[in-house]
Amino acid sequence: MAKRDFYEVLGVNKSATAEDLKKAYRKAAMQYHPDRAKGEAEKASYEAKFKEINEAYDVLKDPQKKSAYDQYGHAAFEPGAGFGSGAGAGGFGGNPFGGAGGFGFDFSGASGGFASEDIFDMFFGGQRGGRGRQTANAGRDLHYQIQITFDKAVHGGEERIQYEHLIACATCKGSGSAKGSDPVTCDRCNGAGEIQQASRSIFGQFTTLSVCPKCQGEGKMIKDPCQMCAGKGRVGQQEELIINVPVGVDNGTELRFSGKGDVGARGGRAGDLYIEFRINPHAYFKRRGNDVYVNLPLTLSQAALGAHIEVPTVDGKTTVKVPAGVNHGTEIRLSGKGVQRLGGSGKGDQFLVVDLQVPKKVSGEEKKILEELERKEPKPKMPWG
Numbered sequence: 001m002a003k004r005d006f007y008e009v010l011g012v013n014k015s016a017t018a019e020d021l022k023k024a025y026r027k028a029a030m031q032y033h034p035d036r037a038k039g040e041a042e043k044a045s046y047e048a049k050f051k052e053i054n055e056a057y058d059v060l061k062d063p064q065k066k067s068a069y070d071q072y073g074h075a076a077f078e079p080g081a082g083f084g085s086g087a088g089a090g091g092f093g094g095n096p097f098g099g100a101g102g103f104g105f106d107f108s109g110a111s112g113g114f115a116s117e118d119i120f121d122m123f124f125g126g127q128r129g130g131r132g133r134q135t136a137n138a139g140r141d142l143h144y145q146i147q148i149t150f151d152k153a154v155h156g157g158e159e160r161i162q163y164e165h166l167i168a169c170a171t172c173k174g175s176g177s178a179k180g181s182d183p184v185t186c187d188r189c190n191g192a193g194e195i196q197q198a199s200r201s202i203f204g205q206f207t208t209l210s211v212c213p214k215c216q217g218e219g220k221m222i223k224d225p226c227q228m229c230a231g232k233g234r235v236g237q238q239e240e241l242i243i244n245v246p247v248g249v250d251n252g253t254e255l256r257f258s259g260k261g262d263v264g265a266r267g268g269r270a271g272d273l274y275i276e277f278r279i280n281p282h283a284y285f286k287r288r289g290n291d292v293y294v295n296l297p298l299t300l301s302q303a304a305l306g307a308h309i310e311v312p313t314v315d316g317k318t319t320v321k322v323p324a325g326v327n328h329g330t331e332i333r334l335s336g337k338g339v340q341r342l343g344g345s346g347k348g349d350q351f352l353v354v355d356l357q358v359p360k361k362v363s364g365e366e367k368k369i370l371e372e373l374e375r376k377e378p379k380p381k382m383p384w385g
């Protein structure tokens with residue numbers, strides 16, 4: 001049966017003073033005193049209520065018990081449920097990776113295009129996270145960023161990286177013990193890796209489990225450490241990796257290299273290596289998703305009359321027909337001239353953004369022509385009439 005809130009039982013709120021509590025208790029106790037009950041059924045109900053009222057007042061009148069109740073609720077007084085257990089829980093037994101519940105999108109099966117790329121098996125579209133690993137001694141995942149050119153992001157290519165990770169010590173094969181020596185069982189925890197501690201509090205005795213401080217939870221101790229790795233079982237190693245940059249990567253695209261992170265302690269599985277791409281800005285191409293934007297400077301007459309202009313695209317030069325009558329900021333779309341979609345087919349578009357070049361200074365001849373134009377052209381209709 002759910003226990004009612006002590007404050008509710010007495011009909012007061014948490015800020016009630018000792019005096020308020022006393023008054024409320026007296027009133028409630030009078031009202032539900034079993035002697036005042038009429039009939040057997042009411043007597044049973046009054047008895048239960050009277051008991052509840054007394055229990056509530058017993059706790060709330062005592063400042064120490066009240067403070068424990070305010071913090072932990074009824075749990076503070078339940079037998080066996082020491083309120084200290086919360087403090088121990090974070091230390092041991094909690095899955096250290098439990099919080100990272102992210103997931104990746106596995107491209108390896110979904111896309112035929114990448115099936116041959118055995119060097120990586122998963123894309124992370126800016127997402128990261130573990131895969132709910134359970135083993136406490138799994139190695140760390142490593143995260144690196146690499147800077148690549150705009151062109152390589154658009155067309156793909158190779159990128160060589162160097163990084164350091166922990167690998168199993170070759171001398172001791174990761175055990176940490178010198179040749180011919182075996183780890184011994186920890187004498188503090190007898191191999192359990194954790195120790196029980198009895199604590200006393202004002203609410204009674206309870207026990208907590210904590211990581212054995214002598215063996216750090218391993219349950220075993222290295223008696224004769226390997227000289228090569230100082231008993232750690234792992235050593236740092238410089239690694240060179242050639243990465244196949246997939247076509248269409250963008251800022252934040254991540255590749256995962258399974259098992260290329262740090263190897264785990266005592267033979268634990270290796271973590272993964274994540275490479276995140278950062279793309280260098282291009283001199284004139286600007287990318288938004290798979291679309292590419294380029295500024296297109298035009299003179300007044302080109303904007304008014306239209307023009308044929310040679311423009312760059314990510315796949316080389318092309319000539320476009322600029323229609324007559326474009327304005328500053330007009331976007332001319334070159335369909336399918338953008339960046340190829342990552343891991344898929346189809347391309348984005350390119351947009352030429354008209355950048356009208358109004359002359360700051362005009363020569364005599366130009367001035368004459370413009371003045372003549374000014375006389376002849378119809379005046380714009382003003383929004384204000």
Ligand SMILES: [Zn+2]
Pocket residue numbers: 169170171172173174175176177226227228229230231232233234
């Ligand atoms: Zn070693």
Ligand SMILES: [Zn+2]
Pocket residue numbers: 186187188189190191192193194212213214215216217218219220
């Ligand atoms: Zn131990």
